[in-house]
Amino acid sequence: MAILAMFGMIIVNAKVVGNINGLWGVLYYSLISGLLGIGGQFYCQRILDSYKISLLLALEGLFATIFSILILKEPLTIKVIIGGLIMIFAVVFMAYMDMRKYKKTSNIENITN
Secondary structure, eight states: OHHHHHHHHHHTTOOOSSOHHHHHHHHHIIIIIIIIIIHHHHHHHHHSOHHHHHHHHHTHHHHHHHHHHHHSOOOOOHHHHHHHHHHHHHHHHHHHHHHHHHHHHHHHHHHHO
């Protein structure tokens, strides 16, 4: 990712070599976003069930919105609230459907054994 960011900066004629702020931005992007974010996601995907991970990843946009409101002082509008509630409802609905599916398969296994 960092290599792609550096390549992108070269394409758009950004002064990477002489501009320390540009280099700090690329380093921050590659280390924080790349290493911690994606590395943490891969680690959790290894140790947790796939349906649990999919539920958490579905809330990624909601967490980004919450942090943009808290950190960047983005305005909290009624559209943002409605969108967040729809996302939460969708994740709860998916979890409920997965739970029903799991209970059906475990009941079938108990009957056959």
